Amino acid sequence: MKYLDEYRDYASVQRMAGEIRRVATRPWTLMEVCGGQTYTIVKTGLQELLPEQITLVHGPGCPVCVTPIAMIDRAIATAMLSKVILCSFGDMLRVPGSTQSLLDVKALGADVRIVYSPLDALQLARSNPHREVVFFAVGFETTAPANAMAVWQASREGLSNFSMLVSHVLVPPAMEAVLASPDSRVQAFLAAGHACMVTGYEEYLAISARYRVPIVVTGFEPLDLLQGVLLLVKQLEEGRFEVENQYTRAVRRAGNSAAQERVNEVFEVTNRAWRGIGEIPSSGLRLRENFASFDAELRFNIALEDAEESGECIAGLVLQGLQRPYDCPAFGKRCTPDSPLGAPMVSSEGACAAYFHFGRRKEDDQSLVSLAAAS
């Protein structure tokens, strides 16, 4: 398949991995920021191809993982209102709130629907004028333009039965939060290519300079990731810290200005709580005053009790790359994708779920190591 097969080609991948082995002389710890990259790494067994010195840790770029519990509780409470059709991307449905998930309340009769685009939710609002259609807008810079577009379009059409529950977050502040953590082991970043398609990567220049950390904007296919790793390792070995763009087929330095304009017109930057991490200043988006009438939080104004957090799940440590999923005592035992204790066990992009599905349990790791040795 064009544009995919060439980035999964066995020979090219092996060549690139060989080049990394040649260049790496010391141990380095790299973080891939985006959950989509984590998924590829674990699904393709890419870590096996890297030399032992290179450790990949999995970052906080999984939208459903970092959506705060209070926001999920709010989505659930909104979905329970009889007039409401709550629309969401599929991943979000299984994420546990403080007592249940959207799938649980769907089983109780709430009208919860999976959509593939916020524009589908808009269409639902048009065809159900007597219902309130609420779109649960989560995600990073990647999904913000389409969500902004939906609100903008609803505003233009005067669609009064459409609103959005906004829980948008931004990548660069999360990278800074990781770097600012005193326990951080991260020495370089594979930045999230798709978020950079929208934003470009000028914002990363300051982070790279301030923390003296190499950043490579990287794609999502195995060859992309290996090339990103190679560029980072070269920088680290040579003592450089620069921002480079591996994902040139999709990302330009300034990003997509039309998308940025629409996002800025509809949203403004705000403080956001990150699940498992806590509040990070200026790390999210909310609807601007002009579009406040489309804010589901204001429209339904549901009073919620504070969600209780428990100490058992180590999601915060996993999302910052301080622990591996299987370092958690609950991993694969009390916490599985069928009954997740924390969000990273839910989405396929969540590090815990990726490890669980693709068998990165400690004992399986052993079995895979022997497999790799045999093949």
Added chain:
Amino acid sequence: MINLSCPLPRPAKDRILLAHGGGGRLTNQLIEDVFLPAFSNAALNSRHDGALLSAGGARLAMTTDTYVVQPLIFPGGTIGDLAVNGTVNDLAMCGATAVALSAGFVLEEGLAMETLQTVVASMRDAALVANVPIVTGDTKVVDKGKGDGVFINTTGIGLVVAPTSIGPERIRAGDSLIVSGDLGSHGIAILSVRDGLEFEGPVLSDTACLWPSVNALFEAGIDVHCLRDLTRGGLSSALNEIATVAGVRITIDEALVPISDVVRGACEMLGLDPLYVANEGRFAVFVAEEDVDRALDVMRGQTVSAGALRVGTVYERASGIVTVRSRIGGNRVLDMLSGEQLPRIC
């Protein structure tokens, strides 16, 4: 600022979720926690696609399945095709040729008669192809809103013709795994019409009667160790069930697994893994290494399995596991589907 905790929700086990019907982990849990304890007996406990019975000296197989697909009519078939083929195929996986089917209908008030006619006509045609009569039936009508157009249950009785026993317990280290054709067409065909998604080409369901291919293997004298049709939960769920029962490691080579470009494209776009996507006319066969080439020749001679390929190998291991060697040469575990397969965000 950093608050390293996460909530502890109450697991929702007190209600049925859609995933309980998804063919994955929750379905298995339901069988183990609710049905097996209640109905336990030797035939049921073997947990095969159908039960093997003997009556009056004859070796019989019996199976039942209920069909609830939406939409009722989809590219490449109808719920009626599925209801006949699915049950005939379950018998085939027991090494049995179908002798007779029953058909039970739950119809929703207000269903268009024309739709029912179409569904019934496709059942008749599928039964003709499978050479099996529908010998008894039942009809119930439920209030508008209490059904989804048509639900169909079919039960099949078959005569076991397989010369040897067939099942996971016969799988040995060194056996080869063959799949009968490209995977995932049925699931993607349903998704394409259900969610109004349009892909570059039309995807037709692969619904088909598998008996001709299975029978050809028997007639060629190939010692078939295990058969499994790849329905809900796709190849991965089937292999996980088999590996668990057989107590072996099954390894598949991702680059060898046949998946059409349009199915791959749709899965890439939606964030689905084709190894978990449903099929209705595909099956997996385990044979000894020395029989692979002959089995492939025989299967490729039958229309329904013309695309048969060897995709994996069985290795010794104390507890069951399925691993995949990825296209780029890395290894991973292929787990059973957890919950429903849900599209990713971005």
